[in-house]
Amino acid sequence: MVDLAELLSRRALDVAPQLLGVVFAHRSPEGVVAVRITEVEAYSGDGSDPAAHTHRGPTPRNKVMFGPPGTLYVYFSYGMHWCANVVCSPHGSGEAVLLRAGEVVDGIEVARRRRPAARRDVDLARGPARLTRALAITGADNGRNLLDPRCTMHLSPRAPVLEKSQVRTGPRVGISKAVDLPWRFWLDVEPTVSESRKPRV
DNA sequence: CCTTTGATCATCT
DNA sequence: GATGATCAAAGGT
Numbered sequence: 001m002v003d004l005a006e007l008l009s010r011r012a013l014d015v016a017p018q019l020l021g022v023v024f025a026h027r028s029p030e031g032v033v034a035v036r037i038t039e040v041e042a043y044s045g046d047g048s049d050p051a052a053h054t055h056r057g058p059t060p061r062n063k064v065m066f067g068p069p070g071t072l073y074v075y076f077s078y079g080m081h082w083c084a085n086v087v088c089s090p091h092g093s094g095e096a097v098l099l100r101a102g103e104v105v106d107g108i109e110v111a112r113r114r115r116p117a118a119r120r121d122v123d124l125a126r127g128p129a130r131l132t133r134a135l136a137i138t139g140a141d142n143g144r145n146l147l148d149p150r151c152t153m154h155l156s157p158r159a160p161v162l163e164k165s166q167v168r169t170g171p172r173v174g175i176s177k178a179v180d181l182p183w184r185f186w187l188d189v190e191p192t193v194s195e196s197r198k199p200r201v
Numbered sequence: 202c203c204t205t206t207g208a209t210c211a212t213c214t
Numbered sequence: 215g216a217t218g219a220t221c222a223a224a225g226g227t
Binding site for chain 2: 060061075076077078
Binding site for chain 1: 217218219220221222223
């Protein structure tokens, strides 16, 4: 429905729900793995979001988050995991959307090999670090731009039309500041989003 | 189903 | 020196 470059030219809070249903594909020597995004979180760079990595200004780690829209911001978490964000607009504002979960829609055999601990296929990319592992995203990919046609990773150029009732919102996960802001978005009736993380309304 | 705990280290204070 | 945008295994209910 919406052109990708145009979509990413908006604020993270607007971009986040519109990334739901978009397919993230990564081709590598092992083959292509593609994931349909089912859960995201917005991190705002306007100073209103103390949970954002950019809240205290640029550092060596977060500098790519201040880059142009479409940049992939990948950071190392809890001493062993990678998590991936898509940088939003305006350029330099430090806004991004964290990719939290998805459904593997292509390359499932490769994804299973990368995620041997997953007991069920819905667990392959359920969780931000599981998603990066299924897609083989690491710190080496930090700073790549998804809008660059030469990039081995890309988002499907058009987002699907979603029923408004399909998009749910709630608090973000795993943070200690701004815990009440409802800036997490996910697709309802989604087995790739943990039931315990779907607050009742 | 749920809760607890260990793993493991870059980053920032 | 403490924290953290996490995960998986283990044990309890």
